[in-house]
Amino acid sequence: LNLLSPDELESRLREIGATRYHRLHPFHKLLHGGKCTRDQVQAWALNRYYYQSMIPVKDASLIARCPDSDTRREWRSRLVDHDGDRKGEGGIARWLRLTDGLQLDRDYVVSLRGLLPATRFAVDAYVHFVRDKTLLEAVASSLTELFSPQIISERIEGMLNNYRFVTPETLAYFSQRPPQAERDSRFALDYVKVNARTAEAQRAVLGALEFKCDVLWAMLDALYHAYVEPRHIPPGAFAPQD
Amino acid sequence: LNLLSPDELESRLREIGATRYHRLHPFHKLLHGGKCTRDQVQAWALNRYYYQSMIPVKDASLIARCPDSDTRREWRSRLVDHDGDRKGEGGIARWLRLTDGLQLDRDYVVSLRGLLPATRFAVDAYVHFVRDKTLLEAVASSLTELFSPQIISERIEGMLNNYRFVTPETLAYFSQRPPQAERDSRFALDYVKVNARTAEAQRAVLGALEFKCDVLWAMLDALYHAYVEPRHIPPGAFAPQD
Numbered sequence: 001l002n003l004l005s006p007d008e009l010e011s012r013l014r015e016i017g018a019t020r021y022h023r024l025h026p027f028h029k030l031l032h033g034g035k036c037t038r039d040q041v042q043a044w045a046l047n048r049y050y051y052q053s054m055i056p057v058k059d060a061s062l063i064a065r066c067p068d069s070d071t072r073r074e075w076r077s078r079l080v081d082h083d084g085d086r087k088g089e090g091g092i093a094r095w096l097r098l099t100d101g102l103q104l105d106r107d108y109v110v111s112l113r114g115l116l117p118a119t120r121f122a123v124d125a126y127v128h129f130v131r132d133k134t135l136l137e138a139v140a141s142s143l144t145e146l147f148s149p150q151i152i153s154e155r156i157e158g159m160l161n162n163y164r165f166v167t168p169e170t171l172a173y174f175s176q177r178p179p180q181a182e183r184d185s186r187f188a189l190d191y192v193k194v195n196a197r198t199a200e201a202q203r204a205v206l207g208a209l210e211f212k213c214d215v216l217w218a219m220l221d222a223l224y225h226a227y228v229e230p231r232h233i234p235p236g237a238f239a240p241q242d
Numbered sequence: 243l244n245l246l247s248p249d250e251l252e253s254r255l256r257e258i259g260a261t262r263y264h265r266l267h268p269f270h271k272l273l274h275g276g277k278c279t280r281d282q283v284q285a286w287a288l289n290r291y292y293y294q295s296m297i298p299v300k301d302a303s304l305i306a307r308c309p310d311s312d313t314r315r316e317w318r319s320r321l322v323d324h325d326g327d328r329k330g331e332g333g334i335a336r337w338l339r340l341t342d343g344l345q346l347d348r349d350y351v352v353s354l355r356g357l358l359p360a361t362r363f364a365v366d367a368y369v370h371f372v373r374d375k376t377l378l379e380a381v382a383s384s385l386t387e388l389f390s391p392q393i394i395s396e397r398i399e400g401m402l403n404n405y406r407f408v409t410p411e412t413l414a415y416f417s418q419r420p421p422q423a424e425r426d427s428r429f430a431l432d433y434v435k436v437n438a439r440t441a442e443a444q445r446a447v448l449g450a451l452e453f454k455c456d457v458l459w460a461m462l463d464a465l466y467h468a469y470v471e472p473r474h475i476p477p478g479a480f481a482p483q484d
Contacts, residue, residue: 020477117456118463121363128370210478214359217476218464221360224474225467232466234459235262236452 001203006193009202013140013189013209017147020213023154027220030228032154034162039240041163042102043227045095046238047119047219049109052095052173054123056082058130062138065131074187081180094173101170114238118222126215133208136201140192140208144216145185149178243445248435251444255431255451259389262455265396269462269470274396276404280344281482283405285469287341288480289361289461291351294337296365298324300372304380307373316429323422336415343412356480360464368457375450378443382434382450386458387427391420 004012022028030036031044059078066072084090099109108114130138152174159166168175196202226233233239246254264270272278273286301320308314326332341351350356372380394416401408410417438444468475475481 026472026474116460117453118360118364118460121367121457121460122360124367124370125363128366211359214476214478215363218358218360218363221467221474221476222460222463224472225463229472230268230466232268232463234456234463236456 001199003199004202009193009196009205010189012206013143013192014146016206016209016213017144020210020217021144021147021151022213022216022220023147023151025217025220025224027224027228028151028155032158032162034158036163038102038163038165040223040227041159041165042099042104042240043238044223045099045102046104046109046114047116047223049095049099050112050115050119051123051126051219052082052092054127055091058127061127061131062135065135065138071191078180078184091173091176094176098170098173101167102165113236116222116226116237117234119219122215122218122222126212129208129211134204136192136195137204137208139188140196140205141212142188143185143192143209144212145181146189148181148185152178152181243441245441246444251435251438251447252431254448255385255434256388258448258451258455259386262452262459263386263389263393264455264458264462265389265393267459267462267466269466270393270397272470274400276400278405280405280407282465282469283401283407284341284344284346284482285480286465287337287344288346288351288356289358289465291337291341292354292357292361293365293368293461294324294334296369297333300369303369303373304377307377307380313433319422320426333415333418336418340412340415343409344407355478358464358468358479359476361461364457364460364464368454371450371453376446378434378437379446379450381430382438382447383454384430385427385434385451386454387423388431390423390427394420394423 027044031041036044056079059075059082063072063075063079066075080090082091084093087093096106096109100106112120126141129141133141156171156174159171160168192205196205226237227240269286273283278286298321301317301324305314305317305321308317322332324333326335329335338348338351342348354362368383371383375383398413398416401413402410434447438447468479469482
């Protein structure tokens with residue numbers, strides 16, 4: 001890899017999104033196409049809750065390693081988005097309205113008792129990545145947000161049209177996200193375009209986005225294996241019959 | 243949970259092995275029963291290589307947190323088992339004889355380029371667990387070795403009988419392991435029986451063994467999903483057609 005111009009770097013990042021983002025995963029096609037059972041939607045929401053709940057943890061660990069006030073202040077808005085300004089607000093609380101709407105017991109969801117171990121390992125891998133890699137890689141790993149507005153609009157439309165157990169209220173999380181994701185990903189994209197100034201740094205940025213795509217993909221692989229085909233639920237994980 | 247006697251604790255640990263150890267996983271039934279293709283055996287050996295290669299890393303991080311010389315010295319024998327006394331010796335080198343025998347390119351195996359992301363996340367979760375949890379939990383998480391001699395004897399017999407591409411030389415790793423595993427797991431079992439002196443500590447010990455069973459189980463779930471059914475290989479992972 002030779003040194004790329006900032007715009008070439010952006011193209012390469014968008015290419016990763018076009019080929020490796022979890023929008024392409026068979027589980028999402030089922031979910032958005034109305035082919036999931038309620039049990040499968042429950043399993044998805046329950047597992048994805050752990051991802052949502054750890055986002056502010058990874059963002060705080062990024063802020064904690066950030067030497068300048070401007071970047072910290074900008075990144076802090078992500079904490080506000082997910083944790084809200086008071087109890088019951090913010091993205092995590094809105095995600096719990098989704099699991100409520102799917103008739104999952106809230107204490108059970110929050111306890112993480114029914115989580116697939118593979119979900120925990122993938123999400124924790126993301127948290128550790130952000131904590132342990134360079135700040136540039138930590139920022140770059142957030143760039144899946146570049147691709148999320150599209151998947152979210154497909155999701156809202158597909159889920160509202162296809163599942164009678166889904167209402168606009170239960171999907172409140174998603175209707176709030178696209179403008180936040182656009183603002184955040186624009187900042188992160190500008191940051192990596194300005195700060196990845198060597199071929200090595202650019203390679204690390206591209207690798208960070210691939211890593212993050214792998215995290216999201218592995219979460220859906222695990223759901224598919226446990227709840228779609230061949231439905232091998234690992235010992236101790238959420239079992240819809242219970 | 244009330245405080246258990248040391249022998250009751252041992253029974254509870256063995257019960258976890260009887261219900262959650264990966265010997266019960268469908269992938270192992272295929273592997274040992276001769277129902278895997280060579281591609282599937284390759285994928286298993288390639289992914290498991292990463293687990294093998296990280297074992298001395300997790301053992302060293304355990305030793306690094308160990309305040310007494312006796313325990314460190316005892317645990318050190320695991321480093322010798324896996325890394326050997328000179329280049330080409332030890333468990334990792336013997337594992338590479340297995341991947342060689344399966345006609346996998348050694349540089350490719352060692353590069354980890356073809357690894358399933360879920361394998362990396364699961365193995366790294368184990369390494370982080372040993373580094374970050376209490377010493378007692380770190381020791382307890384090794385207790386899957388209590389159950390490994392049985393699975394290894396099933397594996398050697400099943401693989402030699404069923405696969406013409408497997409020879410006793412390629413399985414050298416497994417023929418060496420049972421006495422090491424018996425010695426190591428006896429030490430670790432005695433350690434937790436002596437040192438888990440509160441109900442809370444015993445709960446942590448049981449949780450650590452469950453966690454470790456989840457790690458091994460998740461590795462096989464990922465293999466099954468990618469290479470058995472529905473054969474959805476994640477982007478970038480080992481693809482036998484290549």
